[in-house]
Amino acid sequence: MKWKETFKEVPDFRREHVFKKHLLSDILLMSLCAVLCGAETDEEIETYGQEKEVFLRTILDLPNGIPSHDTITRVFRHLDKDKSSSCLYKYSESLKTFIAEQHICIDGKVCRATNPSGKRKGGICIITAWASEQNLCLGQLKTEEKSNEKTAIPALIEDLEVKDSIVSIDAIGNSPAIAGQILDKGGDYILSLKKNQPATFEQVSDYMKANSPELEKDTDVDFGSGRIETRVCYLLKDLRCIENVQEWQGIKTVIMIHAKRELAHKTEEEYRFYLSSKNQNAKYFNKRIRQHWSIENQLHWHLDVSFDEDRCRTKMGNGCENHNTLRKMALQAL
Numbered sequence: 001m002k003w004k005e006t007f008k009e010v011p012d013f014r015r016e017h018v019f020k021k022h023l024l025s026d027i028l029l030m031s032l033c034a035v036l037c038g039a040e041t042d043e044e045i046e047t048y049g050q051e052k053e054v055f056l057r058t059i060l061d062l063p064n065g066i067p068s069h070d071t072i073t074r075v076f077r078h079l080d081k082d083k084s085s086s087c088l089y090k091y092s093e094s095l096k097t098f099i100a101e102q103h104i105c106i107d108g109k110v111c112r113a114t115n116p117s118g119k120r121k122g123g124i125c126i127i128t129a130w131a132s133e134q135n136l137c138l139g140q141l142k143t144e145e146k147s148n149e150k151t152a153i154p155a156l157i158e159d160l161e162v163k164d165s166i167v168s169i170d171a172i173g174n175s176p177a178i179a180g181q182i183l184d185k186g187g188d189y190i191l192s193l194k195k196n197q198p199a200t201f202e203q204v205s206d207y208m209k210a211n212s213p214e215l216e217k218d219t220d221v222d223f224g225s226g227r228i229e230t231r232v233c234y235l236l237k238d239l240r241c242i243e244n245v246q247e248w249q250g251i252k253t254v255i256m257i258h259a260k261r262e263l264a265h266k267t268e269e270e271y272r273f274y275l276s277s278k279n280q281n282a283k284y285f286n287k288r289i290r291q292h293w294s295i296e297n298q299l300h301w302h303l304d305v306s307f308d309e310d311r312c313r314t315k316m317g318n319g320c321e322n323h324n325t326l327r328k329m330a331l332q333a334l
Contacts, residue, residue, distance in 0.1 A: 003029055003032060003087075003091075003329075003333075004025060004029055004059065004060075006087045006090060006091065007024070007025040007028040007029055007087065008025045009087070010024060010025070010028065010079070010080075010083045010084060010086075010087065011080065011083060012024040013078055013079060013080060021063070021064040021067075021071075022062075022063070022064060022067040022071060023060075023061055023063070024075065024079075025060075026060045026061055026062055026067075027067055027071070027072060027075050028075075028084075028326075029059070029060060030045065030048075030049050030056055030060060030066075030067075031045050031072060031076075031326055032326060032329055032330060032333075033048070033052070033056070034048035034049065035307070035326055035327060035329075035330040036330045036333060036334065040307065040308050040311070040312065041069075041312070042069040042070075042072040042073045042076070043069045045069065045072055046066065046067070046068055046069040046072060049066035049067070050066050053065070053066055073314075073319070076314070076318070076319045076322040076323055076326075077314075077316055077317035077318060077319045077322075078317055078318065079318055079322050080318070081142070081318040081321045081322055081325070084318075084321075084322050084325050084326075085139075085140060085321075085325050087325075087329070088137055088140075088325050088328055088329050088332070089137070089138065089139065091329065091332060092131070092134075092136040092137055092138055092332065095134065095136060095332070096131070096134055096136060097134065101164060101165065101166055102131055102133070102164070102165040102166070103131070103132045103133060103165070103166050103168065103288060103291055103292075104129050104130065104131060104132075104138060104160065104162060104165050104166070104167045104168070104187075105129070105130045105131075105132050105167075105168050105169075105291070105292045105294065105295040106127065106128070106129050106130070106153060106156065106157070106167065106168070106169045106170075106173060106295075107127070107128065107130070107169070107170055107295045107296070107300075108125045108126065108127040108128070108143070108149045108152075108172075109125065109126055109128070109300045109303065110123045110124070110125045111123055111124050111125075111126065111309060111310065111312060111315075111320055111324070112310040112311075113310060113311050113312055113313045114312075114313065114314070114315040114320055123315075124142060124143075124315055124320045124321075125142070125143045125148070125149065126140055126141070126142055126143075126320075126321060126324050127140060127141045127142075127143065127149055127152050127153060127156055128140045128295065128299065128328075129156060129157075129160055130294070130295040130298075130299055132291045132292070132294040132295070133291075135294065135298050135299075135332075136332060137299070137328045137332065138160060139156055139159055139160050140156070140321070140324070140325070140328075141155060141156045142320070142321045149172045149173065150172055150173070150175070153169065153172075153173040153178060154177070154178055154181055157178070157181055157182060157185070158181070160185075162182060162185045162186065162187035163185060163186035163187060164186060164187070165187045165188070166187065166188045166189070166190060166278060166288060167182050167187050167188070167189050167190070168189070168190040168191075168192075168288065168289070168291075168292040169189070169190075169191055169192065170192045171191075171192040171193065171194035171196055171197075172196070173191065174191040174192055174193055174194075174196070174197060174275070176247045176248050176249060178191070179191060179248045179249050179250065179251070179275075179277070180249040180250075182277075183249055183250045183277060188250075188276070188277045188278045189275075189276060189277050190255075190274055190275075190276045190278070190285070190288060190289065190292070191248075191274060191275045191276070192272065192273070192274055193273040193274060193275055194273075199244055200244040200245060201273065203242050203243065203244050203245075204242055204244075204245065204254055204256075204273050204275075205256075205271065205273060207236075207241060207242055208234060208236060208254065208256040208271075208273065209256070209271065211236075212234050212256065212258075215234040215235055215236055215256075216234070216235040216237075216281065216282045217232055217233060217234050217235070217282050218232070218233045218235075218281070218282035218283040218285075218286045219231070219232050219233075220232075220233075220286050220287075220290070226263065226264065227261055227262060227263045228261070228262040229259060229260070229261045229262075230259070230260045230262075231257055231258070231259050231260075231286060231290065232257070232258045232260075233255060233256070233257055233282045233283070233285050233286035233289070234255070234256040234257075234258070234282065235253060235254075235255055235281065235282040235285060236253065236254045236255075236256075237252065237253055237279070239251065239252075239253075239254060242254060245275060248275050248277075249277075250277040251275055251276070251277055252276065252277055252278060252279045253275075253276045253278065253279065253280070253285070254273070254274070254275060254276075255273065255274040255275075255276060255282075255285045255289070256271060256272070256273055256274075257271070257272040257273075257274070257286070257289060258270075258271055259271075259272065272289075274289060299328075299331070302331055303324070303327055303328075303331070306331070307327045307330070307331070309324070309327060
């Protein structure tokens with residue numbers, strides 16, 4: 001898919017008058033090229049355009065030269081975020097290959113520099129739906145605070161095509177309502193269970209730890225970054241002994257992961273618990289739960305480290321979300 005033609009499909013929000021000097025598609029494609037080359041601010045996008053004008057004129061019209069950083073800022077602030085995001089989704093769809101069961105990971109990331117002055121929390125949070133096998137963004141939604149993920153996740157799922165897919169969500173998205181919504185749309189779920197569901201968490205953790213020797217299990221050992229991590233997945237399919245999980249529609253399995261991480265001078269251990277509507281073996285769940293973290297390692301890490309997103313202070317209008325979309329376009333192009 002050619003980005004130039006894709007950007008031309010984005011409607012121009014600006015009024016038609018003599019002062020509109022630059023084509024919207026030119027501004028968007030120039031910005032994408034700049035971000036691909038390491039630009040992190042609107043000022044750096046303008047600098048890139050000035051230094052690469054000869055090259056850019058081979059792919060852009062540029063009727064009035066390179067737009068200023070003020071023009072670029074105004075465009076991203078007022079550009080329809082849904083129309084902008086649709087370019088990313090179309091590009092993702094064009095890259096998707098056939099996989100029998102698609103794994104969709106949903107998680108949120110806070111843009112740290114958008115926190116209100118003097119506060120540690122309250123920054124803009126972008127929730128993303130991520131196809132783990134293909135490393136593609138399938139959808140996104142902005143919230144004003146991390147705590148609003150609980151209400152934003154159902155809205156994001158409503159816009160996704162999840163039929164015949166497995167959807168994994170961290171504990172903040174674990175609720176009977178979200179489980180039912182995924183099943184109603186033809187998908188299956190793996191939902192992390194933590195202490196925000198206190199009664200269910202206590203029942204599940206007590207039973208799984210006490211009966212782990214009798215449960216089906218799978219062991220996976222991973223070495224990297226100076227540590228050895230052993231993950232043992234325990235699986236329970238007879239749920240009659242855990243009363244509280246029955247309120248999750250379609251639930252078929254409860255999973256416990258015992259993770260042991262051996263570092264140079266210490267050993268760390270933790271237990272994690274999950275609820276799922278899939279009827280599969282322990283090896284399947286060990287793999288899928290591990291894959292969920294690709295959204296952190298392959299997307300959020302690159303946004304923070306490769307594109308320095310946490311230092312971007314853009315927060316007025318649609319600027320934060322449109323810049324986030326641009327970074328994801330660049331990442332997928334790379």
